[in-house]
Amino acid sequence: MSTTTSGEPARGPVGAGSPRSTRDRILDAATELFYTQGVRAISADKIIERAGITKVTFYRHFRTKDALVVAYLERQAAWERSALEGLRTSAGDDAEALRLFVAAIGAESCKPGFRGCAFINAAAEYAEPDGPVRRTVAEHRAWYRATFAEMLGGMGVSGTAEAADELMMLRDGAMVSGYLDEPSRVGAALERAVTAIVDAGRAARPAG
Known part of the structure; x- marks a missing residue:
């Protein structure tokens, strides 16, 4: 069983084949980048690019980094x-x-x-x-x-x-x-x- 140490990005529960919500996609991208490269090193633009969304969509879900x-x-x-x-x-x-x-x-x-x-x-x-x-x-x-x-x-x-x-x-x-x-x-x-x-x-x- 995976433990509670953040060795992997935490993922929200979704059913088999269920599409990820936009918010979850942003969090998935942020989790991977924050954990591997550090929080301060990652800009909102990098997360936007990784999640494949627009700036408008990003800031609709998260008003600040x-x-x-x-x-x-x-x-x-x-x-x-x-x-x-x-x-x-x-x-x-x-x-x-x-x-x-x-x-x-x-x-x-x-x-x-x-x-x-x-x-x-x-x-x-x-x-x-x-x-x-x-x-x-x-x-x-x-x-x-x-x-x-x-x-x-x-x-x-x-x-x-x-x-x-x-x-x-x-x-x-x-x-x-x-x-x-x-x-x-x-x-x-x-x-x-x-x-x-x-x-x-x-x-x-x-x-x-």
Whole structure:
């Protein structure tokens, strides 16, 4: 199963043979170009050319480039959330879901074209912490922390908020390491670190 790391452009659900809407075509083009080349490096004109539309059509759907960046991140966030919730549903319990999530990050980081986390990458290009792009990134990271805390609580881990912060740091580190270091080492190192956090949290939980 593809994980939640943005190794591929997120695609909206469409039926077999269903035509893509103009908005989706713009987002598809933006996702590919933003992820592979960086957000600031890509102009609206390049997206217009890739999507095969006119400027009038582009600006009818997205009044500014920043609005498109936010939409790109929101679609990516929806895909990532759906993927993790799908793991939780299919795994049967959160311990197995977390194991699968960690394994998927390791597998994703080994894929050709992997360039790390779309949200970390976008945040690095937008310095304004109160701007719409950074707010979108912050909201998604808050969702991750809340979900991790919920999963850890179900696994019998104490101090779930602190442990969730630690998992978030590990997830971030894996995204960066998968892009900069030898990818094959990422999965095993992440699994060891996550296991240590879970074991320590379980051991610290009061008996009864």
